Amino acid sequence: MKIEPPAFEVAALSKAFVAGSVRVEALRGVSLSAERGQLIAIMGPSGSGKSTLLHLIGGLDAPTSGQVRIGETDLGALDDDRRALFRRRQVGFIFQDFNLLDVLSAAENTALPLLIDGLSEAEAHRRALAALELVDLAHRGDHLPGQLSGGEQQRVAIARALVTKPLLLLADEPTGNLDSTSGDQVLTLLRNLVDHQRQTVVMVTHDARQAALADRLIRLRDGVVVEDQVLPRCRPFREVLNDLDIVT
Amino acid sequence: MSIKHALLGLLANGPLHGYDLKAAYEQELVPESHLNYGQVYTTLERLSRDGLVTHDVVRQSERPDKKVYELTREGRQQLRDWLTTPSRLDLDLRNETYLKLMLARRLKGSDPREVLAIERRGCFERLHEVSQTRARAEKEGAPLHAILLLELAVLQLEAFLKWLERCEEFLNREKSK
Numbered sequence: 089m090k091i092e093p094p095a096f097e098v099a100a101l102s103k104a105f106v107a108g109s110v111r112v113e114a115l116r117g118v119s120l121s122a123e124r125g126q127l128i129a130i131m132g133p134s135g136s137g138k139s140t141l142l143h144l145i146g147g148l149d150a151p152t153s154g155q156v157r158i159g160e161t162d163l164g165a166l167d168d169d170r171r172a173l174f175r176r177r178q179v180g181f182i183f184q185d186f187n188l189l190d191v192l193s194a195a196e197n198t199a200l201p202l203l204i205d206g207l208s209e210a211e212a213h214r215r216a217l218a219a220l221e222l223v224d225l226a227h228r229g230d231h232l233p234g235q236l237s238g239g240e241q242q243r244v245a246i247a248r249a250l251v252t253k254p255l256l257l258l259a260d261e262p263t264g265n266l267d268s269t270s271g272d273q274v275l276t277l278l279r280n281l282v283d284h285q286r287q288t289v290v291m292v293t294h295d296a297r298q299a300a301l302a303d304r305l306i307r308l309r310d311g312v313v314v315e316d317q318v319l320p321r322c323r324p325f326r327e328v329l330n331d332l333d334i335v336t
Numbered sequence: 337m338s339i340k341h342a343l344l345g346l347l348a349n350g351p352l353h354g355y356d357l358k359a360a361y362e363q364e365l366v367p368e369s370h371l372n373y374g375q376v377y378t379t380l381e382r383l384s385r386d387g388l389v390t391h392d393v394v395r396q397s398e399r400p401d402k403k404v405y406e407l408t409r410e411g412r413q414q415l416r417d418w419l420t421t422p423s424r425l426d427l428d429l430r431n432e433t434y435l436k437l438m439l440a441r442r443l444k445g446s447d448p449r450e451v452l453a454i455e456r457r458g459c460f461e462r463l464h465e466v467s468q469t470r471a472r473a474e475k476e477g478a479p480l481h482a483i484l485l486l487e488l489a490v491l492q493l494e495a496f497l498k499w500l501e502r503c504e505e506f507l508n509r510e511k512s513k
Contacts (some may be wrong), residue, residue: 242361276471296497297490300463301471317457325476328469329486332369 095288106260114140116311129299132308180249184264195229219247221238239270351406
Protein backbone atom coordinates (compact mmCIF):
# COMPACT_ATOMS: atom_id res chain seq x y z
CA MET A 89 0.00 0.00 0.00
CA LYS A 90 1.28 3.43 -0.89
CA ILE A 91 1.77 5.64 2.13
CA GLU A 92 -0.17 8.86 1.74
CA PRO A 93 2.00 11.97 2.05
CA PRO A 94 0.94 14.46 4.71
CA ALA A 95 -1.46 17.20 3.63
CA PHE A 96 1.31 19.63 4.42
CA GLU A 97 4.60 19.68 6.21
CA VAL A 98 6.69 22.62 7.38
CA ALA A 99 10.23 22.26 8.70
CA ALA A 100 12.27 24.79 10.68
CA LEU A 101 10.13 27.55 9.28
CA SER A 102 11.20 31.10 10.10
CA LYS A 103 10.01 34.46 8.90
CA ALA A 104 11.45 37.85 9.77
CA PHE A 105 10.10 41.23 8.72
CA VAL A 106 12.10 44.43 8.74
CA ALA A 107 10.12 47.47 9.79
CA GLY A 108 12.41 50.51 9.53
CA SER A 109 15.41 49.68 11.67
CA VAL A 110 13.58 46.98 13.62
CA ARG A 111 13.72 43.31 12.67
CA VAL A 112 10.65 41.42 13.80
CA GLU A 113 10.85 37.64 13.95
CA ALA A 114 7.30 36.56 13.31
CA LEU A 115 8.10 32.85 13.21
CA ARG A 116 11.13 31.20 14.78
CA GLY A 117 11.65 27.64 13.65
CA VAL A 118 8.23 26.00 13.37
CA SER A 119 8.01 22.35 12.32
CA LEU A 120 4.68 20.61 11.81
CA SER A 121 3.21 17.82 9.77
CA ALA A 122 -0.51 17.34 9.19
CA GLU A 123 -2.56 14.32 8.23
CA ARG A 124 -5.20 14.65 5.55
CA GLY A 125 -8.84 14.94 6.40
CA GLN A 126 -8.36 16.89 9.61
CA LEU A 127 -9.54 20.21 10.92
CA ILE A 128 -6.57 21.95 12.50
CA ALA A 129 -6.97 25.09 14.58
CA ILE A 130 -4.16 27.55 15.15
CA MET A 131 -4.53 29.79 18.18
CA GLY A 132 -2.35 32.30 19.95
CA PRO A 133 -2.28 35.90 21.10
CA SER A 134 -2.08 38.61 18.45
CA GLY A 135 1.45 38.91 17.11
CA SER A 136 2.20 35.27 17.89
CA GLY A 137 2.69 34.44 14.20
CA LYS A 138 -0.61 32.65 13.44
CA SER A 139 -1.43 34.46 10.21
CA THR A 140 2.19 34.44 9.10
CA LEU A 141 2.25 30.66 9.49
CA LEU A 142 -1.00 30.31 7.53
CA HIS A 143 0.32 32.52 4.73
CA LEU A 144 3.56 30.55 4.51
CA ILE A 145 1.73 27.21 4.45
CA GLY A 146 -0.40 28.52 1.61
CA GLY A 147 2.51 29.96 -0.36
CA LEU A 148 1.12 33.51 -0.15
CA ASP A 149 4.47 34.53 1.24
CA ALA A 150 7.95 33.00 1.19
CA PRO A 151 9.79 32.03 4.39
CA THR A 152 13.10 33.60 5.46
CA SER A 153 14.31 30.05 6.02
CA GLY A 154 12.84 26.57 6.27
CA GLN A 155 10.66 24.39 4.08
CA VAL A 156 7.01 24.09 3.13
CA ARG A 157 5.66 21.01 1.40
CA ILE A 158 2.07 20.61 0.30
CA GLY A 159 1.32 17.01 -0.59
CA GLU A 160 4.41 16.00 -2.52
CA THR A 161 5.35 19.47 -3.69
CA ASP A 162 8.16 21.50 -2.15
CA LEU A 163 7.01 25.11 -2.52
CA GLY A 164 10.56 26.41 -2.20
CA ALA A 165 11.56 24.51 -5.31
CA LEU A 166 9.02 26.38 -7.46
CA ASP A 167 9.64 29.74 -9.12
CA ASP A 168 7.14 32.55 -8.52
CA ASP A 169 4.93 31.72 -11.51
CA ARG A 170 4.75 28.04 -10.80
CA ARG A 171 4.14 28.68 -7.14
CA ALA A 172 1.24 30.99 -8.02
CA LEU A 173 -0.21 28.35 -10.31
CA PHE A 174 0.19 25.63 -7.69
CA ARG A 175 -1.45 27.83 -5.09
CA ARG A 176 -4.38 28.60 -7.37
CA ARG A 177 -5.07 24.91 -7.96
CA GLN A 178 -4.13 23.26 -4.68
CA VAL A 179 -4.82 25.80 -1.95
CA GLY A 180 -8.15 27.43 -1.18
CA PHE A 181 -8.24 30.54 1.01
CA ILE A 182 -11.03 31.94 3.13
CA PHE A 183 -10.67 35.32 4.76
CA GLN A 184 -12.43 37.17 7.54
CA ASP A 185 -13.97 39.71 5.13
CA PHE A 186 -15.03 37.16 2.45
CA ASN A 187 -13.20 38.98 -0.43
CA LEU A 188 -16.01 38.47 -2.95
CA LEU A 189 -16.35 40.71 -5.99
CA ASP A 190 -19.48 42.82 -5.56
CA VAL A 191 -20.40 42.98 -9.24
CA LEU A 192 -20.29 39.23 -9.82
CA SER A 193 -23.02 36.77 -8.83
CA ALA A 194 -22.37 34.00 -6.30
CA ALA A 195 -21.87 31.49 -9.14
CA GLU A 196 -19.54 33.84 -11.06
CA ASN A 197 -17.47 34.51 -7.95
CA THR A 198 -17.23 30.78 -7.34
CA ALA A 199 -16.23 30.07 -10.95
CA LEU A 200 -13.50 32.72 -11.00
CA PRO A 201 -10.48 30.54 -10.08
CA LEU A 202 -11.45 28.11 -12.88
CA LEU A 203 -11.90 30.90 -15.46
CA ILE A 204 -8.50 32.34 -14.54
CA ASP A 205 -7.16 28.85 -15.06
CA GLY A 206 -8.53 28.84 -18.61
CA LEU A 207 -11.52 26.51 -18.24
CA SER A 208 -14.49 27.05 -20.57
CA GLU A 209 -17.27 29.20 -19.18
CA ALA A 210 -19.82 26.37 -19.38
CA GLU A 211 -17.61 23.91 -17.54
CA ALA A 212 -16.58 26.51 -14.94
CA HIS A 213 -20.23 27.33 -14.32
CA ARG A 214 -21.14 23.67 -13.95
CA ARG A 215 -18.40 23.11 -11.38
CA ALA A 216 -19.23 26.35 -9.57
CA LEU A 217 -22.79 25.13 -9.08
CA ALA A 218 -21.49 21.81 -7.76
CA ALA A 219 -19.29 23.71 -5.26
CA LEU A 220 -22.24 25.90 -4.24
CA GLU A 221 -24.18 22.70 -3.67
CA LEU A 222 -21.57 21.66 -1.11
CA VAL A 223 -22.26 24.81 0.89
CA ASP A 224 -26.04 24.55 0.42
CA LEU A 225 -26.28 27.63 -1.76
CA ALA A 226 -26.93 26.24 -5.24
CA HIS A 227 -30.30 28.03 -5.21
CA ARG A 228 -28.57 31.38 -4.66
CA GLY A 229 -26.17 31.17 -7.61
CA ASP A 230 -27.69 34.21 -9.33
CA HIS A 231 -27.55 36.48 -6.30
CA LEU A 232 -25.01 39.26 -5.93
CA PRO A 233 -23.00 39.32 -2.68
CA GLY A 234 -24.97 42.39 -1.57
CA GLN A 235 -28.16 40.34 -1.68
CA LEU A 236 -26.75 37.68 0.64
CA SER A 237 -26.27 37.65 4.42
CA GLY A 238 -22.76 37.67 5.88
CA GLY A 239 -22.92 33.96 6.62
CA GLU A 240 -24.06 33.21 3.06
CA GLN A 241 -21.28 35.36 1.62
CA GLN A 242 -18.72 33.42 3.62
CA ARG A 243 -20.24 30.17 2.36
CA VAL A 244 -19.86 31.45 -1.23
CA ALA A 245 -16.22 32.23 -0.39
CA ILE A 246 -15.86 28.64 0.85
CA ALA A 247 -17.39 27.35 -2.41
CA ARG A 248 -14.92 29.47 -4.37
CA ALA A 249 -12.06 28.08 -2.28
CA LEU A 250 -13.27 24.51 -2.93
CA VAL A 251 -14.05 24.80 -6.62
CA THR A 252 -10.58 23.69 -7.73
CA LYS A 253 -10.75 20.68 -5.35
CA PRO A 254 -7.65 21.88 -3.48
CA LEU A 255 -5.50 19.74 -1.20
CA LEU A 256 -5.68 22.37 1.51
CA LEU A 257 -8.29 24.82 2.67
CA LEU A 258 -6.83 27.67 4.73
CA ALA A 259 -9.07 29.95 6.76
CA ASP A 260 -7.97 33.11 8.52
CA GLU A 261 -10.52 34.01 11.22
CA PRO A 262 -13.35 32.75 8.98
CA THR A 263 -16.09 33.79 11.39
CA GLY A 264 -14.51 37.01 12.65
CA ASN A 265 -17.12 39.16 10.91
CA LEU A 266 -20.15 36.97 11.58
CA ASP A 267 -22.73 36.85 14.36
CA SER A 268 -22.51 33.74 16.51
CA THR A 269 -25.31 31.82 14.77
CA SER A 270 -23.83 32.31 11.27
CA GLY A 271 -20.38 31.67 12.73
CA ASP A 272 -21.56 28.33 14.11
CA GLN A 273 -23.03 27.44 10.70
CA VAL A 274 -19.78 28.21 8.89
CA LEU A 275 -17.84 26.11 11.41
CA THR A 276 -20.29 23.22 11.08
CA LEU A 277 -19.86 23.45 7.32
CA LEU A 278 -16.07 23.28 7.59
CA ARG A 279 -16.41 20.36 10.00
CA ASN A 280 -18.67 18.52 7.52
CA LEU A 281 -16.20 19.09 4.66
CA VAL A 282 -13.56 17.42 6.80
CA ASP A 283 -15.79 14.55 7.89
CA HIS A 284 -17.55 13.83 4.61
CA GLN A 285 -15.18 15.04 1.85
CA ARG A 286 -11.90 14.34 3.68
CA GLN A 287 -10.94 17.95 3.10
CA THR A 288 -7.96 19.19 5.12
CA VAL A 289 -8.72 22.53 6.75
CA VAL A 290 -6.33 24.76 8.67
CA MET A 291 -8.01 27.58 10.52
CA VAL A 292 -6.62 30.51 12.48
CA THR A 293 -9.00 31.58 15.20
CA HIS A 294 -9.01 33.30 18.57
CA ASP A 295 -12.37 31.76 19.45
CA ALA A 296 -11.94 28.82 21.83
CA ARG A 297 -15.37 27.44 21.07
CA GLN A 298 -14.53 27.14 17.39
CA ALA A 299 -11.02 25.88 17.96
CA ALA A 300 -12.58 23.20 20.14
CA LEU A 301 -14.38 21.80 17.08
CA ALA A 302 -11.01 20.92 15.53
CA ASP A 303 -9.20 17.58 15.58
CA ARG A 304 -5.95 19.21 16.53
CA LEU A 305 -5.06 22.42 18.25
CA ILE A 306 -1.78 24.24 17.72
CA ARG A 307 -0.93 27.14 19.97
CA LEU A 308 1.71 29.69 19.02
CA ARG A 309 3.45 32.21 21.19
CA ASP A 310 6.20 34.57 20.09
CA GLY A 311 6.65 32.69 16.83
CA VAL A 312 7.08 29.19 18.26
CA VAL A 313 4.69 26.30 18.84
CA VAL A 314 4.01 26.05 22.58
CA GLU A 315 1.23 23.49 22.40
CA ASP A 316 0.24 20.82 19.92
CA GLN A 317 -2.79 18.97 21.18
CA VAL A 318 -4.69 16.18 19.46
CA LEU A 319 -8.31 16.31 20.54
CA PRO A 320 -9.92 12.90 21.06
CA ARG A 321 -12.76 11.55 18.98
CA CYS A 322 -16.09 12.68 20.31
CA ARG A 323 -18.30 10.19 22.14
CA PRO A 324 -21.86 9.60 20.90
CA PHE A 325 -24.27 12.50 21.26
CA ARG A 326 -26.57 10.87 23.84
CA GLU A 327 -23.70 9.75 26.01
CA VAL A 328 -22.30 13.26 26.33
CA LEU A 329 -25.73 14.66 27.05
CA ASN A 330 -26.36 12.05 29.73
CA ASP A 331 -23.07 12.89 31.40
CA LEU A 332 -23.72 16.57 31.88
CA ASP A 333 -24.61 17.23 35.50
CA ILE A 334 -27.60 19.31 34.76
CA VAL A 335 -29.36 19.40 38.07
CA THR A 336 -30.18 18.06 41.55
CA MET B 337 -32.16 24.25 40.70
CA SER B 338 -34.96 24.17 43.18
CA ILE B 339 -37.22 21.11 43.09
CA LYS B 340 -39.75 22.90 45.23
CA HIS B 341 -40.32 25.63 42.65
CA ALA B 342 -40.11 23.18 39.78
CA LEU B 343 -43.01 21.19 41.30
CA LEU B 344 -45.03 24.34 41.99
CA GLY B 345 -44.47 25.35 38.37
CA LEU B 346 -45.51 21.96 37.00
CA LEU B 347 -48.73 22.13 39.01
CA ALA B 348 -49.61 25.59 37.68
CA ASN B 349 -51.49 24.20 34.67
CA GLY B 350 -53.64 21.82 36.70
CA PRO B 351 -53.60 19.01 39.26
CA LEU B 352 -51.20 16.08 38.86
CA HIS B 353 -50.28 13.10 40.96
CA GLY B 354 -46.78 12.29 42.14
CA TYR B 355 -45.90 9.99 39.29
CA ASP B 356 -46.98 12.54 36.65
CA LEU B 357 -44.92 15.21 38.38
CA LYS B 358 -41.82 13.07 38.30
CA ALA B 359 -42.37 12.23 34.62
CA ALA B 360 -43.03 15.85 33.63
CA TYR B 361 -39.93 16.99 35.48
CA GLU B 362 -37.67 14.38 33.87
CA GLN B 363 -39.06 14.58 30.36
CA GLU B 364 -40.15 18.14 29.81
CA LEU B 365 -38.33 20.33 32.28
CA VAL B 366 -34.85 18.98 32.94
CA PRO B 367 -33.74 16.56 30.25
CA GLU B 368 -31.85 13.42 31.18
CA SER B 369 -32.39 13.99 34.90
CA HIS B 370 -33.52 11.42 37.45
CA LEU B 371 -35.65 12.37 40.41
CA ASN B 372 -36.26 9.68 42.95
CA TYR B 373 -39.72 9.20 44.38
CA GLY B 374 -38.44 9.97 47.87
CA GLN B 375 -37.40 13.45 46.76
CA VAL B 376 -40.74 14.06 45.07
CA TYR B 377 -42.83 12.94 48.03
CA THR B 378 -40.82 14.64 50.74
CA THR B 379 -40.98 17.87 48.75
CA LEU B 380 -44.74 17.48 48.24
CA GLU B 381 -45.23 16.81 51.96
CA ARG B 382 -43.32 19.97 52.82
CA LEU B 383 -45.35 21.96 50.30
CA SER B 384 -48.59 20.58 51.82
CA ARG B 385 -47.44 21.41 55.32
CA ASP B 386 -46.64 24.98 54.23
CA GLY B 387 -50.07 25.30 52.61
CA LEU B 388 -48.73 25.72 49.08
CA VAL B 389 -50.42 22.61 47.69
CA THR B 390 -53.42 20.52 48.71
CA HIS B 391 -54.26 17.00 47.68
CA ASP B 392 -57.25 14.80 47.01
CA VAL B 393 -57.12 11.09 47.54
CA VAL B 394 -58.35 9.18 44.53
CA ARG B 395 -59.51 5.68 45.36
CA GLN B 396 -58.40 2.95 42.97
CA SER B 397 -59.92 -0.51 43.01
CA GLU B 398 -56.95 -2.67 42.03
CA ARG B 399 -54.09 -0.49 43.27
CA PRO B 400 -53.29 1.65 46.28
CA ASP B 401 -55.06 5.01 46.46
CA LYS B 402 -53.24 7.89 44.83
CA LYS B 403 -52.94 11.51 45.82
CA VAL B 404 -53.62 14.20 43.25
CA TYR B 405 -51.91 17.48 44.10
CA GLU B 406 -53.13 20.97 43.33
CA LEU B 407 -51.71 24.46 43.84
CA THR B 408 -53.30 26.61 46.53
CA ARG B 409 -53.74 30.34 46.04
CA GLU B 410 -50.71 30.86 48.24
CA GLY B 411 -48.70 28.35 46.22
CA ARG B 412 -49.55 30.19 43.03
CA GLN B 413 -48.47 33.47 44.61
CA GLN B 414 -45.13 31.98 45.70
CA LEU B 415 -44.55 30.65 42.21
CA ARG B 416 -45.27 34.07 40.72
CA ASP B 417 -42.91 35.76 43.21
CA TRP B 418 -40.17 33.26 42.45
CA LEU B 419 -40.54 33.72 38.68
CA THR B 420 -40.31 37.49 38.97
CA THR B 421 -37.36 37.66 41.38
CA PRO B 422 -33.79 37.48 40.04
CA SER B 423 -32.18 34.12 40.80
CA ARG B 424 -29.34 33.93 43.26
CA LEU B 425 -26.44 32.98 41.03
CA ASP B 426 -24.30 30.33 42.59
CA LEU B 427 -20.69 31.40 42.31
CA ASP B 428 -19.07 28.16 43.19
CA LEU B 429 -15.43 29.10 43.60
CA ARG B 430 -14.34 25.84 45.18
CA ASN B 431 -12.12 24.86 42.36
CA GLU B 432 -9.50 22.17 42.10
CA THR B 433 -7.45 24.06 39.54
CA TYR B 434 -7.17 27.02 41.85
CA LEU B 435 -5.92 24.77 44.62
CA LYS B 436 -3.32 23.17 42.38
CA LEU B 437 -2.10 26.57 41.18
CA MET B 438 -1.71 27.93 44.67
CA LEU B 439 0.11 24.84 45.89
CA ALA B 440 2.41 24.73 42.85
CA ARG B 441 3.25 28.36 43.58
CA ARG B 442 4.42 27.46 47.09
CA LEU B 443 6.23 24.26 46.23
CA LYS B 444 9.93 24.53 45.52
CA GLY B 445 10.94 23.50 42.02
CA SER B 446 7.39 23.52 40.74
CA ASP B 447 6.04 25.98 38.17
CA PRO B 448 2.34 26.83 38.40
CA ARG B 449 2.43 27.57 34.68
CA GLU B 450 2.94 23.88 34.04
CA VAL B 451 -0.24 23.25 36.01
CA LEU B 452 -1.95 25.84 33.80
CA ALA B 453 -0.83 24.12 30.60
CA ILE B 454 -2.16 20.77 31.84
CA GLU B 455 -5.44 22.28 32.96
CA ARG B 456 -5.86 24.03 29.64
CA ARG B 457 -5.43 20.80 27.74
CA GLY B 458 -8.00 19.13 29.92
CA CYS B 459 -10.43 21.98 29.54
CA PHE B 460 -10.02 21.97 25.76
CA GLU B 461 -10.77 18.26 25.61
CA ARG B 462 -13.96 18.82 27.52
CA LEU B 463 -14.87 21.85 25.41
CA HIS B 464 -14.17 19.80 22.27
CA GLU B 465 -16.70 17.22 23.38
CA VAL B 466 -19.37 19.60 24.57
CA SER B 467 -19.10 22.02 21.66
CA GLN B 468 -19.28 19.19 19.11
CA THR B 469 -22.33 17.88 20.87
CA ARG B 470 -23.74 21.40 20.86
CA ALA B 471 -22.96 21.74 17.14
CA ARG B 472 -24.79 18.48 16.41
CA ALA B 473 -27.74 19.21 18.66
CA GLU B 474 -29.95 20.76 15.99
CA LYS B 475 -29.23 18.07 13.43
CA GLU B 476 -29.96 15.37 16.00
CA GLY B 477 -33.31 16.98 16.67
CA ALA B 478 -32.46 17.74 20.28
CA PRO B 479 -35.21 19.61 22.12
CA LEU B 480 -34.77 23.29 22.92
CA HIS B 481 -34.04 22.71 26.60
CA ALA B 482 -31.10 20.45 25.76
CA ILE B 483 -29.72 23.04 23.33
CA LEU B 484 -29.97 25.81 25.92
CA LEU B 485 -28.20 23.77 28.57
CA LEU B 486 -25.45 22.68 26.16
CA GLU B 487 -24.97 26.33 25.26
CA LEU B 488 -24.55 27.14 28.96
CA ALA B 489 -22.02 24.33 29.33
CA VAL B 490 -19.99 25.62 26.34
CA LEU B 491 -19.96 29.16 27.66
CA GLN B 492 -18.91 28.06 31.15
CA LEU B 493 -15.97 26.14 29.72
CA GLU B 494 -15.02 29.14 27.58
CA ALA B 495 -15.10 31.34 30.67
CA PHE B 496 -12.89 28.86 32.50
CA LEU B 497 -10.37 28.93 29.64
CA LYS B 498 -10.34 32.72 29.75
CA TRP B 499 -9.72 32.54 33.49
CA LEU B 500 -6.74 30.23 32.86
CA GLU B 501 -5.36 32.80 30.42
CA ARG B 502 -5.69 35.57 32.99
CA CYS B 503 -3.96 33.38 35.57
CA GLU B 504 -1.10 32.91 33.15
CA GLU B 505 -0.76 36.66 32.61
CA PHE B 506 -0.59 37.27 36.36
CA LEU B 507 1.85 34.44 36.96
CA ASN B 508 4.10 35.66 34.13
CA ARG B 509 4.07 39.11 35.64
CA GLU B 510 4.96 37.71 39.03
CA LYS B 511 7.79 35.67 37.53
CA SER B 512 9.31 38.64 35.71
CA LYS B 513 9.39 40.81 38.85
